[in-house]
Amino acid sequence: MTTATTTPTTAADVPQVARKITTAIPGPRALEIQKDYDRYVTAGVGQHEPIFADSASGATITDVDGNRFIDLAAGIAVASVGNTAPEVTTAIQDQATKLLHTCFATTPYAGYVEVCKKLAELTPGSFPKKSILLNSGAEAVENAVKIARRYSGKSAVIVMENAFHGRTNLTMSMTTKASPYKAGFGGFAPDIYRVPFSYPLRDAFGADGAAAARAAIDKIRLLVDPGDVAAIIAEPVQGEGGFIVPATGFLEGLLTWAHENGIVYISDEIQSGFCRTGEWFASTHFAIVPDMITTAKAIGGGMPLSAVTGRAEIMDSVQRGGIGGTYSGNPVSCAAALAAIGIMEREDLPARAAHVGALADELLAPLAASSRVAEVRGLGAMIGIEFVKPGSLEPDGDIVRRILARAPQEGLIILSCGIYGNVIRLLPPLTISNEELTEAVRTLSAIAFEEMA
Numbered sequence: 302m303t304t305a306t307t308t309p310t311t312a313a314d315v316p317q318v319a320r321k322i323t324t325a326i327p328g329p330r331a332l333e334i335q336k337d338y339d340r341y342v343t344a345g346v347g348q349h350e351p352i353f354a355d356s357a358s359g360a361t362i363t364d365v366d367g368n369r370f371i372d373l374a375a376g377i378a379v380a381s382v383g384n385t386a387p388e389v390t391t392a393i394q395d396q397a398t399k400l401l402h403t404c405f406a407t408t409p410y411a412g413y414v415e416v417c418k419k420l421a422e423l424t425p426g427s428f429p430k431k432s433i434l435l436n437s438g439a440e441a442v443e444n445a446v447k448i449a450r451r452y453s454g455k456s457a458v459i460v461m462e463n464a465f466h467g468r469t470n471l472t473m474s475m476t477t478k479a480s481p482y483k484a485g486f487g488g489f490a491p492d493i494y495r496v497p498f499s500y501p502l503r504d505a506f507g508a509d510g511a512a513a514a515r516a517a518i519d520k521i522r523l524l525v526d527p528g529d530v531a532a533i534i535a536e537p538v539q540g541e542g543g544f545i546v547p548a549t550g551f552l553e554g555l556l557t558w559a560h561e562n563g564i565v566y567i568s569d570e571i572q573s574g575f576c577r578t579g580e581w582f583a584s585t586h587f588a589i590v591p592d593m594i595t596t597a598k599a600i601g602g603g604m605p606l607s608a609v610t611g612r613a614e615i616m617d618s619v620q621r622g623g624i625g626g627t628y629s630g631n632p633v634s635c636a637a638a639l640a641a642i643g644i645m646e647r648e649d650l651p652a653r654a655a656h657v658g659a660l661a662d663e664l665l666a667p668l669a670a671s672s673r674v675a676e677v678r679g680l681g682a683m684i685g686i687e688f689v690k691p692g693s694l695e696p697d698g699d700i701v702r703r704i705l706a707r708a709p710q711e712g713l714i715i716l717s718c719g720i721y722g723n724v725i726r727l728l729p730p731l732t733i734s735n736e737e738l739t740e741a742v743r744t745l746s747a748i749a750f751e752e753m754a
């Protein structure tokens with residue numbers, strides 16, 4: 302791309318092709334809805350953008366005022382095959398006219414079984430695998446812990462610093478960040494021990510993942526007897542925590558130690574899974590084969606679905622009826638998932654994710670060279686830009702908040718992350734075109750340079 306190294310001028314100079322902003326943001330219709338929102342919707346759910354989505358296609362979202370935005374969030378890594386992908390939408394429509402719900406434990410249906418078969422085939426590891434389907438990511442993590450405890454007969458759970466695992470009592474207890482996830486929500490679940498994750502930019506070990514693993518293991522030994530530990534759970538690339546890619550050797554060291562000590566190793570691939578990082582599952586980048594994997598987000602093609610997949614002997618250790626749920630593995634969600642997985646296979650979305658990542662890296666080169674950017678990092682199409690005070694490592698969440706406030710005005714949907722809120726994360730649909738991605742990243746870079754000036 303020849304545009305990659307041209308110095309961005311202002312956001313207004315980037316031609317609006319995929320984007321189209323024709324009203325003030327928020328527009329008049331959005332302002333009307335906002336009134337009822339403020340009156341009837343709890344403030345607790347939070348609101349990133351002052352716009353209301355009306356429709357979406359691929360990597361663009363159109364709001365109720367007819368403004369068009371390029372989507373670099375994909376609903377937090379959900380719309381990986383693109384929003385309203387025709388095959389997914391058709392599968393949902395067909396399924397909705399045939400069978401909406403029975404409760405799988407009451408009257409089973411084939412779609413659920415087929416999704417479990419796909420999970421067994423696609424996840425790392427050549428051993429026999431089984432799955433349970435659920436509704437949300439948090440529910441998958443909850444169930445993975447329940448199953449690991451049942452299997453091992455032990456209760457302690459090891460989690461990582463900067464981890465995010467969800468918002469239910471157990472999973473928020475496993476999550477690191479107090480605000481907004483935990484403040485005022487105690488008492489927390491017991492028997493959870495937190496150890497440092499490899500963070501090459503900031504920890505003492507840098508690229509020496511094996512040393513970072515030894516330090517984490519020392520910390521585990523200090524906190525809890527290994528004989529009491531049911532499971533170690535880690536995101537292979539931390540999502541909410543800041544798109545942190547651990548140094549090679551870190552996850553490998555943890556997994557090896559877990560197995561030496563009869564501990565179940567769980568990869569939380571809810572955000573990193575299903576092609577996002579350039580592999581079907583990010584664990585593959587680290588040559589680790591987890592005992593269990595949690596998935597959600599992209600698996601359902603936009604419909605709520607999650608799963609725990611693991612070694613058959615672990616998954617079968619639970620008494621009949623011990624896990625499940627009324628809605629878990631809904632037939633429409635399963636049909637959507639099978640269609641979405643079909644697109645991922647046919648279009649080779651792992652390769653496409655790698656390409657998206659490489660193109661974004663190239664386009665972000667001028668920004669990466671700024672003294673306000675500590676690092677542009679990530680795997681595949683899971684890209685983080687960490688902002689710092691000039692020439693230091695001091696996190697700068699303020700600049701990220703200013704860039705994010707400008708983004709919708711310029712026709713972009715963008716999210717932040719990071720324990721200090723100082724990382725911009727790019728998670729576009731993997732089907733985004735080169736043109737859309739180029740326009741979006743050039744606009745983002747221009748906004749960032751204007752705000753940093």
Ligand SMILES: *Cc1c(COP(=O)(O)O)cnc(C)c1O
Binds near residue numbers: 540569598
């Ligand atoms: C989003 C996420 C969760 C929680 O998923 P929900 O569907 O929001 O409950 C758990 N773990 C990771 C790594 C996530 O990114």
